[in-house]
Every structure is written in C-alpha cells, then in structure tokens.
Amino acid sequence: MTLSILFISIFTLAACGGNGDNDLQEGEVALTFWNIFTGPDGQVMRGMVDDFNDEYDGEIRVSTQTIPETDFYDVFNTSVPQGEGPDIAIMHMRRIAQYAELGMLNAFEDMIDADEMGENYLDAAWDGGSFEGIQYGIPLDVHPIGLYYNKDILDEAGIDVPTTYDELVAACEELEGVVDHCMPVSNTWPSQNLFISSLFQHGGSDLDENHYPAFNTQEGYDALKVFHDMVYEDNISIPNVTVDEDLTLFRQGNAAFHINGIWMLNGIKESGVNFGTSSIDTLFGDEQPAVWADSHNFVMPYQPGMSEEKEEAIMTFIEYITANAMEWVEGGQFPADLSLLESEAFENLEYHSTFADVDAITFTTTSPYLEDGFEPIFLRVTQAMRNEDADIQELLDDAESEGIELVDEATGR
Amino acid sequence: MKPQDAKSLRSRLVPGAFFLPHLIIFSIFFVFPFFYGIYISFFDWNLFNPDLREFVGLDNFRRILFDSDSIYFRYFWNGLRNTLTFVVLSVPPLVIFPLIIASLMNVEPKGYKIFRAIFYLPNLFSIATLVLIWRWVLNTNVGALNLTLGELGIDNIPWLSEQPFAWISLVLMTVWWTIGGNMIIFTASLKEVPDNLYEAGDIDGASIFQKMRYITLPYIRNQLIYITIMTTIASFNVFGQPQLGTEGGPDESTTVLMMYIRNIAFTGGRPNPGVATAMAIAMGVVIILIGVGQAKIIKRMGD
Numbered sequence: 001m002t003l004s005i006l007f008i009s010i011f012t013l014a015a016c017g018g019n020g021d022n023d024l025q026e027g028e029v030a031l032t033f034w035n036i037f038t039g040p041d042g043q044v045m046r047g048m049v050d051d052f053n054d055e056y057d058g059e060i061r062v063s064t065q066t067i068p069e070t071d072f073y074d075v076f077n078t079s080v081p082q083g084e085g086p087d088i089a090i091m092h093m094r095r096i097a098q099y100a101e102l103g104m105l106n107a108f109e110d111m112i113d114a115d116e117m118g119e120n121y122l123d124a125a126w127d128g129g130s131f132e133g134i135q136y137g138i139p140l141d142v143h144p145i146g147l148y149y150n151k152d153i154l155d156e157a158g159i160d161v162p163t164t165y166d167e168l169v170a171a172c173e174e175l176e177g178v179v180d181h182c183m184p185v186s187n188t189w190p191s192q193n194l195f196i197s198s199l200f201q202h203g204g205s206d207l208d209e210n211h212y213p214a215f216n217t218q219e220g221y222d223a224l225k226v227f228h229d230m231v232y233e234d235n236i237s238i239p240n241v242t243v244d245e246d247l248t249l250f251r252q253g254n255a256a257f258h259i260n261g262i263w264m265l266n267g268i269k270e271s272g273v274n275f276g277t278s279s280i281d282t283l284f285g286d287e288q289p290a291v292w293a294d295s296h297n298f299v300m301p302y303q304p305g306m307s308e309e310k311e312e313a314i315m316t317f318i319e320y321i322t323a324n325a326m327e328w329v330e331g332g333q334f335p336a337d338l339s340l341l342e343s344e345a346f347e348n349l350e351y352h353s354t355f356a357d358v359d360a361i362t363f364t365t366t367s368p369y370l371e372d373g374f375e376p377i378f379l380r381v382t383q384a385m386r387n388e389d390a391d392i393q394e395l396l397d398d399a400e401s402e403g404i405e406l407v408d409e410a411t412g413r
Numbered sequence: 414m415k416p417q418d419a420k421s422l423r424s425r426l427v428p429g430a431f432f433l434p435h436l437i438i439f440s441i442f443f444v445f446p447f448f449y450g451i452y453i454s455f456f457d458w459n460l461f462n463p464d465l466r467e468f469v470g471l472d473n474f475r476r477i478l479f480d481s482d483s484i485y486f487r488y489f490w491n492g493l494r495n496t497l498t499f500v501v502l503s504v505p506p507l508v509i510f511p512l513i514i515a516s517l518m519n520v521e522p523k524g525y526k527i528f529r530a531i532f533y534l535p536n537l538f539s540i541a542t543l544v545l546i547w548r549w550v551l552n553t554n555v556g557a558l559n560l561t562l563g564e565l566g567i568d569n570i571p572w573l574s575e576q577p578f579a580w581i582s583l584v585l586m587t588v589w590w591t592i593g594g595n596m597i598i599f600t601a602s603l604k605e606v607p608d609n610l611y612e613a614g615d616i617d618g619a620s621i622f623q624k625m626r627y628i629t630l631p632y633i634r635n636q637l638i639y640i641t642i643m644t645t646i647a648s649f650n651v652f653g654q655p656q657l658g659t660e661g662g663p664d665e666s667t668t669v670l671m672m673y674i675r676n677i678a679f680t681g682g683r684p685n686p687g688v689a690t691a692m693a694i695a696m697g698v699v700i701i702l703i704g705v706g707q708a709k710i711i712k713r714m715g716d
Contacts, residue, residue: 184554240553242573242574382662382664
C-alpha cells in the first residue's frame, strides 16, 4: 500500500512535465519567442505580441518567454546547442557577429532579399546585423545614449545646454551654488558607453581589421583622459558615483545633467523633473560627431531543418512588429524602421527628436571578437574615474595587452 | 517463497522507498553533475558543439594552477585569493555573533521570542532582495547610511566602491542575512547544556567567559564543528553579494572564484566549461582540506 502510493506520486510528478501546445488550433503555426524585456518595455512587447496573435488568429501563434538580460546569454549558450532554443529571439546587435561565427544563429539569407529589405531600415542598424555579408539580424530598434538636463536649474542659472566639453566645463562652473551636482557620472555602467562615444568623437576606433585592440592611440588617450578629468580636474562629477546613483541624483533634482540611454526616458519622466534632452555627439571630442548606440535585433537561434511554413511565419511576425513599433518607440527607443523614423508621429515625440542626432549614431565594429578585444577597456574606464593618480597610458597598455591575450585565446592564434 | 522472506524483503524495501524520491533528485542534481563535471574538466570542451570536444588530460588544471602566461591562471588565483579573503573575514563573525545572540536568548529575557524572529527574518529574503536593500543603505551619494553620517559631519564613505569598505560591506550584509540560521542551531544546542554545570561553575567562582570557555564550548563542540564547517563552505560559495553588491569591484578585488567560474562556464561568447570545471574542482579540494583542518583543530581544542 505504502509502496504503491509512493510510486504513484513519483510517476504523477514525472508526468507533469507536459507541454503547453495543446490549445493550438488546427493549421496554426506555433512560434516560440524569447526576449529580454523584463521592465515596462516587457509589458509593451507582450501587448504587441498579443495584438499580433489576435490579428493572425488561426494562422500563427507566438508564445513569448521573457528571460532577464543578465541571464539571457547563459540560457542561450546552454539551450540552443542542445536544440532547445526558440524560433525567434531578441539579441543585442554587438553580439550577433560572435554568435553567427559560432554557428549559433540561422541566417535570414534565403528568406529575404537583404538588399531590398535593408532599404527600409537605418543603414548602420541594418549593416550591424550582417556578418561576412550574410544577414543574421533584423533590427527592432536603435537605442542611443543622450543628455538629460534639468530645465529649471538651467533657467535659474541662465545658461544654454552645453554641446562641447568646454561648454560643459563652463556650465558646471556657472552652476556652482545653484545645484549640488553638475553631472555625476557613474564609474561603472553606463560609463563604458560614454567612453565609446568619446573614443569615436576623438577619432579613435575600437578594433583593427585583425580584431585586435585599436584604442591604444593618442585619440584613445584623449578619450579616456576626459573621464579622469571630469572627476578630478574639471569638477563635472564627484568621485565614487556607483551605478544608478547618477540617475537617482538627477531624478531627485539634485543634478543638472545626466547621461543615460533613451531607455531611461520613462523612468525620468516619472520623477517629475522638468527636463529636456540633447544629443551628446560632440560633448567629449570634436574630431567626429558620434553617439554610442546599440540595437535590439530579431535573430533566429540555430535549429536544423526549419520548415518553409515556419520561415514564412517568422518573417510575418518580425515585419509586423518592426512596422508597428510606435508604442515600443514611445516607451524609450528609436525606431530602426525608416518609415517610423522619418514619420511625423516620431518627429512629434517631445523628447526623442532632440535626444540624438541620427546621423551621428555610431555602432561598435562588427566583429566576433569585440567582447574579447575591446571590452577589457571598460574596467580601465572605471579605474580612470576612481583614481586621482591614474596613469592613463598604463591603463590603455593594460587593456590592450589583455585584449590581445583574449583575442588570441578565442581565435587559437 | 516463505512468508518470512517476503516479510524481510518488504521490511527492507519500504524504508528504501521512502528515500527513493530524495535519491532520485540527489542523483539528478548532485551525483550526475558531480561526475560529469569531473569528466568535463579533462576536455577542451566546446559548449556549442560537444562533439568537437578534445581530450586534454590535466592540461586545464596545469593552465589554471601553473601557467602564469594564461589569462585563466590570473583569473583563478585572483578569484581564489578574493574568496579566501571573504572566508577569513566572514566566518568568524558568522559563527561568533550567532553564538553570542543565542547565549543571550538562552537566558530567555522578556520578549526574546520577538527578537529571535527578528534576527531570523533576513534569512527569508532572497539574495537579490538582500543586496538591493543594502545598496540603498550603502550607496555612496544617495545611501541612507552616508546621509546619516553626513548629518554628523562625516564625509561620504564609498562603501561599495573602495577597499576596505567593499569587504566590510559584503561581510556586513552576509552576517545580517545569515545570522538567524546559525543562531537557531546554537539556541537548540545551548538548551542541551545541563544547568547544574553552570551552577557548579558559579560555586567555583567562574567568570562568564570561563563558563563559556570551559563549560559551554566543550559541550556544544559537535554543533560548533558542524556550524564552522558549513559556514566555511557557504562562504566559499559566496556569489550573489559581490555579483550584485560590488559587481566584483573595485579593480576585481571582490571578484570571487564563483563569479569567474560562472563567467567562464556559461557567459558570453567564449564559454570554456573545461577550465571552469577544473577551477570548481580545485576549489572543492581547497574546501575539503580546510574543512578537515578545522574539524581537527576544534576537536583538539575541546580535549
């Protein structure tokens, strides 16, 4: 008796792992979709997917799974190779080349006419989704960083929004006594994205054609030195600002300026601060206007033998979402689709049009070794901001040698 | 079959059936991964295509332990040093504070049940909740603690972004988080110490510290060994606090071994499970050695 109860309970437990495809209607194509949107953007995305499911009721059924961004690539790495990946996923553009090279992405190549379709999207965003001439990603959006400024504080001091570094230094001088903080900058996230903007603005570059670090130059030196000077020379930021403290100070009305992504727009609106936005394309250097941005791309994680029917359904879904992304954009994104980017509705958005100069949007180099060769510099940006006595050249040397080491390790050179 | 045999078979099977569910789960989540991990550590393992794995023998161990040119050597030793630092800093307070609190509870002062609940409460928080709470307290420029200190005229202290404050903060939040678990075990074991021993101590004029040293500690020696070893193991496995609290900084000085292991095993586009499992095994060996050493020392102290 006891035994039988035990066995029954064990087998019932084991049988609980069924799947949820039961409610699929006949002839409906089922698609699985993984995304990384856990915040308010996740609700918007779910709404868009629901709308799609309603519109294509009886034809296509998309089921969504949300995985926090911090875990996403771990889950991806462990499930896709086992054939447990989804049909569609959202991936950051800067990671596409790496995963394409590893064979972990299916190409859109046979499903679309890449040249023709590419004309509908912002060039840089479209090109970033291709690796070695093959299209692996279709951009959903573009998310640049930009300058948020407190209108009330600037009005009180009677100053304009700075667009160059000299103007920023001058503005901070003027603001002394008016506000506690001029522009606190976190010494970790997202300062690496500020640094990338600075690097490109000074005319520097991230990787060379052999995927090795290319930032250890005079331009790179100047770009990094700005971050040391902001804290220790020019009184722009206090030291020891940890992640999101800069955001909090701005939201409290205790800081005049704050640089963050367009994705933070709603968070700043909620704070009740009377603010405006401005492009940072010449804020750190004057060689070349540049604003760091990344892009959420639709990708197809690797799976063998995809049916044509499914491929069609995937394209229907992606094109529907990118073309109906206005709500997505309002939530804090730039559209990658030109029909939206050039639309009146977008122009009329209060904060978007001034947030970043679209022509200055610059993505990091498309390389499978970006993470290995370039990202070691991020730690050094932190160090430059943490140590008053930081030796900028030494930091660049360290980052370069670590980058070379990691690229060699990754390529087996 | 004789009835007697049937009975003895049954009497052997029934207890077995009771631990079968545990055995199954234990095997799936512990035994199998344990041996599979050892297996992986002998390979240059390709996570994306396990068919392309290459047997390298002990090369992964050589790289992390001896090959000073390898980036994994630097990761391993930096991670191990940071983990050991955390263990050394955290285990004494994690054992001593619960013992002190349990001793006070043992006197059963008024309202001690409420305090016991309060001390135990943080144990119920998830690690993410714990770290978020403490970040709001310890943030340099907007944290509650520095704002309070500021009122007293003390400059902002970078609790999470400079040493030695980063270690102090990590130990502090860990103590606050886990104090209740060890306290419960100590409370239970202190109840076992017979009162007449203390009375005898009183008659001999023993001080409170002498009573602790010569009566309490020897009597709860086994629980003390258990708690010390389990706390040490838990501290070796520290991950969430530095991952979320200090993000491994400043300058990777709080990047503990578990963070490197996870990053190398799964994260990003260059997972290297062979090296990561080798690191995990090396860490396991260190834990075993230290655990055995601790048990020996405490046993001898009691004699």
